[in-house]
Amino acid sequence: MSDTQNVLELRNVDKSFGPIDVLHKISLSVKAGEVLCLLGDNGAGKSTLIKTMAGVHAPTRGEILMDGKPVSFSGPKVAQEAGIACVHQFGGTFPLMSIGRSFFAGVEPTKGWGPFKVFDREKANEIAVREVRNFGITRIEDGDRLVGGLSGGERQSLAIARAVYFGARVLILDEPTAALGVKQSAHVLRIVNEAKRRGLAVIFITHQVMHAMAVGDHFAVLIRGSIAADFRKGDRTREEIADLMAGGESMIDLEASIEG
Amino acid sequence: MGAFVGMVIVFVIFAMFGFSRNFLSIAGFANWMNFASTVGIIAIPVAFLMIAGELDISTGAVLPASAMMLGISVNHYDLPMWLGIIMTFSMAASVGLVNGLLVTRTQVPSFIVTLATLFAVGGLTLALSDFLINNTNVSLQSPDWAKALFGTRYFGFRSAVYWWIGLIVVFWFFLHKSPWGNWVFAVGGDPESARNAGIPVNKLKIWLFILCSVCTALAGMCQVIQFNSAQSATFFNMIFFTIIASVVGGVLLNGGFGSVAGVVFGTMTLGIVQQGINYTDIDRNLSLLIIGVMLLIAVLMNGTFQKLATSWSSSKKED
Numbered sequence: 239m240s241d242t243q244n245v246l247e248l249r250n251v252d253k254s255f256g257p258i259d260v261l262h263k264i265s266l267s268v269k270a271g272e273v274l275c276l277l278g279d280n281g282a283g284k285s286t287l288i289k290t291m292a293g294v295h296a297p298t299r300g301e302i303l304m305d306g307k308p309v310s311f312s313g314p315k316v317a318q319e320a321g322i323a324c325v326h327q328f329g330g331t332f333p334l335m336s337i338g339r340s341f342f343a344g345v346e347p348t349k350g351w352g353p354f355k356v357f358d359r360e361k362a363n364e365i366a367v368r369e370v371r372n373f374g375i376t377r378i379e380d381g382d383r384l385v386g387g388l389s390g391g392e393r394q395s396l397a398i399a400r401a402v403y404f405g406a407r408v409l410i411l412d413e414p415t416a417a418l419g420v421k422q423s424a425h426v427l428r429i430v431n432e433a434k435r436r437g438l439a440v441i442f443i444t445h446q447v448m449h450a451m452a453v454g455d456h457f458a459v460l461i462r463g464s465i466a467a468d469f470r471k472g473d474r475t476r477e478e479i480a481d482l483m484a485g486g487e488s489m490i491d492l493e494a495s496i497e498g
Numbered sequence: 499m500g501a502f503v504g505m506v507i508v509f510v511i512f513a514m515f516g517f518s519r520n521f522l523s524i525a526g527f528a529n530w531m532n533f534a535s536t537v538g539i540i541a542i543p544v545a546f547l548m549i550a551g552e553l554d555i556s557t558g559a560v561l562p563a564s565a566m567m568l569g570i571s572v573n574h575y576d577l578p579m580w581l582g583i584i585m586t587f588s589m590a591a592s593v594g595l596v597n598g599l600l601v602t603r604t605q606v607p608s609f610i611v612t613l614a615t616l617f618a619v620g621g622l623t624l625a626l627s628d629f630l631i632n633n634t635n636v637s638l639q640s641p642d643w644a645k646a647l648f649g650t651r652y653f654g655f656r657s658a659v660y661w662w663i664g665l666i667v668v669f670w671f672f673l674h675k676s677p678w679g680n681w682v683f684a685v686g687g688d689p690e691s692a693r694n695a696g697i698p699v700n701k702l703k704i705w706l707f708i709l710c711s712v713c714t715a716l717a718g719m720c721q722v723i724q725f726n727s728a729q730s731a732t733f734f735n736m737i738f739f740t741i742i743a744s745v746v747g748g749v750l751l752n753g754g755f756g757s758v759a760g761v762v763f764g765t766m767t768l769g770i771v772q773q774g775i776n777y778t779d780i781d782r783n784l785s786l787l788i789i790g791v792m793l794l795i796a797v798l799m800n801g802t803f804q805k806l807a808t809s810w811s812s813s814k815k816e817d
Contacts, residue, residue: 315696324694332687334754334804335680343684344695346677356675386804 243306245270245439246291246322246408251300253290260286262464264300268408268439268456273430275450276443277479278460284443287460288410291441292324293317304408323406325397325414333386337370337378338363340385341400369399373429391422395429402433409433410441415449427452447480501747501763504796508767516778526777528654534769535658538762539717540736541743542669543710545761548744549673550706551686551753552608556597557714558737559620560590564718565728566627569636579644586715593619594711598704620732627730637727649723658720665713670758682706686753742789743768746796748803755804767792 247267253260260283268274278284289295291302293311301308304320311317314324332340339346342362348355363381370378375395378388385393394414401409411430415423423446430453433440444450450457457474459467459482467474467482474482513522540557547554564586571582597615601608627634640649648657673679684692685699693699722728747764749756768789775785 314694318694318696332684332691332754334687334750335683339680339683343680343692344697346680348677355677356671357677357680 243270244268244303245305246441247303247306248291248297249301249303251290251297251302253286253295254298260463261290261297264463264465266458266465266468268441270407270439271434271437272455273434273440273442273453275454275457276441276460277445277447277450277457277482278443279445282460283463284460285412286463288324288412288441288443291317291408292322292410321405321407322410323401323404323408324410324412325394325401326412331385331393331397331400334384336363336382336384337388337396338366338381341366341369341381341396341403345404365403366396366399369403370396373399373402373432375399375425375429389422390418391425394418394426398429398433402436402438406438408439408441410443412443413445414442415444415446423449447476450479451476501760501767501796504746504792505763505767505770508770508792512770512774512778512780515780516774521774521777523777524654526774528659529777530769530772530774531659531766532656533773534765535656535662536717536721537736537739537743537768538662538765539658539665539720540710540714541740541747541765542665542758542761543706543713544740545744545747545749545756545758546669546673546682547608547703547706547710548741548749548751549686549753549756550682550703551689552601552703552706553741554597554608554612554707554710555737555741556593556612556615556619557710557740558734559616559618559623559732560593560711560714561718561721561733561736562728562730563593563619563623564590564715565722566623566636566730568719569638569722569728570627570631572640573636573638574631579641583644583719586719587712590711590715591708594708595704597711598707601707602700602703616732616737623730623732634730635727638722639726640723644723648720649725656720656724658717658724661716661720666758666762673758678702683754686755688754739768739772742793745800746792748796748800750800750804751797764796 244267248264251264252262264287266274276284276287286295290297293314293316296310302311303309309320311320332343335343338359339357339362347358347361347365349358349361350356367378367381373395375392378392385396388396398409398411414426414430418426427449430440430442434453442450442453455471457467457469457471457479458465459479461482516522516526540561544554544557567586567589568582571577571585572579577585593615597608597612600606600611604611624634627636648661650657652660673682681692681697681702684695684697685702689699743765744756744761745751745764746767747756747760747762749761771785771788771792775782
């Protein structure tokens, strides 16, 4: 039952800022254990869409449903409590804090009583290291290490592990591979697969078709604020997707124009 | 760590030059510790704000304002001491609140906001003193209990030194042991992520601004009760002293990193160079130069320490 129900669904969502329409009639859905790849060129409205799902913006029209029930988030905090976690590039981690402290920022485990409650460093470190290692980052074994000493992929993994540990059911990943090298990206993609295996609904935003093809079950292409294409894995070829992202023009034409 | 080494080096050099001039005597030690205590009480909350990514330079005006307010209310209006103290703390807290609200509600950098309140409070202190008592200085006779608590000497050390030591313990616990300390670091490290993690960023900053002003008021009141008089002129040097103590103590200017112990050592180093120099053969005029060079070294070292810190564990593994 649960794997046929949509965890998060958008129905005909419009978003406009004053006279400017940014999103038109967006309908999307994502199930548990599924990766929805949201593709789109710069300026296609991806960030507005993310912010609408994460509770930062309220939709102008249309509705958002969680587990089939309409919801309206008054702010990002409310969306988070409902289980929607948004992980931005390098977001959610603090370079000059230890892994344990960073992992528990805002929800510190304490021991002791009254005004003498102290931050439980051992417990925080132990849980943080265990959770990250469960996601396959075995290079992390010391929770006192500073986050700034980790690689970009490891930091991203830490942020994802954190979101999952704190009860995320829908994971929105905002261009997690954009600034990473090939190996680091593979790392993050493995983590995306692991999250999916654990039954999370993942929304993966990227403009790298290769990365999307590697993990996605379901693809939506956003062009100028509307869904230009919505298809399942294997329905389209890589070239077709790339063409779609380029705004309907074919890549070949684009290449030709570059060469002049 | 670096701050401690720096202080030891400065101390040893000064001890060598000051051996014949009582630098190592209790009187010499107490002399610069007394100076350091005033700076130290203010420097730690200033460092908290710096770690949280903000700056408070209004301390230079809140210090004399507090001293004058206590002096005028008790000496001129014959209010009881305890009421004067409470009123002064409230005044300082409201300056902190204004700083905090302005910084969090507007996009104006805290440097500018507190620069504005520095001058506003400084000007108000002068004008009100002149208006109320026709004088920019006030003398104060404190009751014995207030003298004993805030303004006497024990073993050559002013009361403020003991307040400082007490506050060091409380602040160390706050920053390094309590969960709130974690928030301070997180807010300075990445405010957006901190907000997403559910940390009440604005509230925390406002409280830190209030803490900073209230501690400044404590330092100001200790001074007026100690010396039985207060001047209303803005004490611009205090701004530099507190920032220097923090930076020499290893606090990063752009936030996210620092320690209470570092700031304490930074303050003591400043005390030695600024005040302890009188007990050595080193020319007093050189103290500003030494402070300048020290600050420069500290800033350069902070970058290096930061790099070392982030790669600390991986280098340890190779041993």
